[in-house]
């Protein structure tokens with residue numbers, strides 16, 4: 001006959017009764033110190049899974065519960081009755097397994113962040129039908145239109161550019177808008193829509209430079225970058241909610257930081273892909289890839305000039321709405337730039353030059 | 361001091377009952393123990409693509425409740441993981457709907473947002489019911505009797521009023537929330553009551569406003585002095601120094617302001633709420649002080665430099681401090697009667713959690 005001491009709570013009143021649980025291979029009995037036997041049904045006996053420092057709770061199918069802090073006693077009970085303490089508890093108690101768990105968690109989180117989520121997003125992005133993409137583009141454009149004015153470029157010029165662009169690669173819609181303080185810029189809004197600002201059209205000194213920008217945007221559109229971003233942020237949102245369910249506000253903020261840096265890094269990778277796409281297309285069209293480098297440098301210069309008057313505008317927007325892919329070039333030497341969505345212009349120009357060297 | 365809440369017994373008994381004894385709360389958890397639980401929870405959650413998160417939550421809560429002691433007995437968390445899993449699946453579906461609706465059409469985005477806003481009071485009530493009815497002490501469960509309809513003014517109208525009045529109405533909203541929540545909790549069949557006044561909450565409002573200004577000024581001084589220091593050492597205008605500046609100065613300063621203000625707010629709310637709760641003639645008393653703010657700041661710092669791995673120790677330190685600073689002025693703890701125990705769905709709680717509506721009790 002084995003026994004553990006503990007407290008019996010009848011589940012009716014908040015007063016504990018010191019008691020003993022006794023068991024053998026065939027029977028289980030509970031006796032309070034006052035001598036009251038409690039009827040115990042061995043069939044319904046349940047023992048809570050062990051947790052360090054916390055008492056074990058044993059119930060018998062009724063309202064009452066027997067609570068004990070005697071761990072060794074409960075271990076014996078588990079042995080006799082062949083009760084499983086649960087996988088979690090077994091792993092927790094085994095130090096090498098805990099260390100392995102920590103290493104696995106780090107590896108899997110990194111794997112998800114760098115490979116799992118991007119791969120899943122890329123897969124899903126390709127399944128989005130064009131009609132849905134067009135719907136999304138429409139919504140994003142209407143949101144942007146709150147800050148933009150209709151284009152003041154002559155309709156003939158716009159049509160000319162549109163024909164020129166489309167003769168080099170199809171996209172459903174090309175839009176022009178006057179961007180005001182947002183300055184020279186171009187955005188891809190899903191697989192079917194590319195928008196240019198009047199300021200960009202004016203900034204370019206040749207149509208080839210504009211075509212270079214168009215090819216870059218077409219790269220975003222064809223590679224479904226906007227759709228990928230939507231799926232990536234949704235996947236992150238779900239993952240964080242599930243993983244940090246118990247962490248609390250400060251924890252979420254801490255987990256949120258790598259997330260936003262990660263999303264910015266994602267977009268830097270998209271920019272590189274779009275640049276590569278643009279250079280390929282320029283070469284195909286028998287044009288110099290340098291057109292892209294030229295317009296990128298002009299964009300940077302124009303935003304630096306504008307910065308003296310206006311505060312930087314684009315970066316904050318990217319965190320809030322990961323879907324739009326604005327072509328604002330990044331300006332070096334500002335602390336916020338580290339978190340910027342675009343690689344530094346120097347780096348992008350250097351890439352174009354390296355591709356030039358390949359051709360020669 | 362002690363009001364005559366109890367009647368109908370003889371004189372000797374009533375004199376005995378009016379004597380109060382101080383029963384401290386105590387938390388016995390250890391950071392190293394919780395780390396093991398936490399990391400294994402994380403592992404299983406990832407391996408099961410999130411399914412295990414419901415079991416993980418129950419295990420965590422059981423650990424924290426089971427290590428919290430009052431008057432010699434521990435608390436218990438009794439929720440079923442399956443119920444939590446059901447809620448969590450619905451929450452994830454709602455979360456996905458919410459994040460995609462805005463892309464399909466502007467109207468759909470707004471409708472989803474409005475719908476979720478309208479459901480907040482329902483989630484809060486479900487969450488309070490679920491959490492309390494699954495918490496127990498000495499074999500008697502807690503409970504929550506607030507109704508869905510009653511929850512709309514405190515949890516929707518008054519907070520909106522607070523925002524519309526540029527924050528001036530917010531303390532009143534806090535007061536309304538406190539009134540609703542802490543007058544509807546029960547232990548067994550005994551209702552809790554709150555005597556917190558609207559003045560108390562306006563005191564917190566002013567306190568938060570003043571401390572926010574102080575903390576922001578402090579952060580600005582910090583940024584400047586660090587900036588001066590790095591300029592003197594000769595960081596210059598290189599790209600690297602800009603990145604270093606972002607990582608070492610801007611983000612930590614923001615975090616410092618956020619964590620300080622959040623901790624000050626929490627400390628003041630806890631103190632006001634706890635000091636005014638009464639249940640069956642027993643009163644809570646709290647001695648939470650500015651120490652709590654330093655504790656949260658050091659926790660935040662350590663979580664940051666360990667890339668999150670200090671979290672289990674931080675959580676244990678926080679609860680240990682809170683429990684060490686709450687006391688029950690107990691008059692009678694043996695005669696609480698258990699109520700009819702009601703099964704509640706986990707939906708409200710888990711959806712509420714997904715949208716970060718955590719109400720600490």
Ligand SMILES: [Zn+2]
Nearest residue numbers: 271274326327
């Ligand atoms: Zn781009």
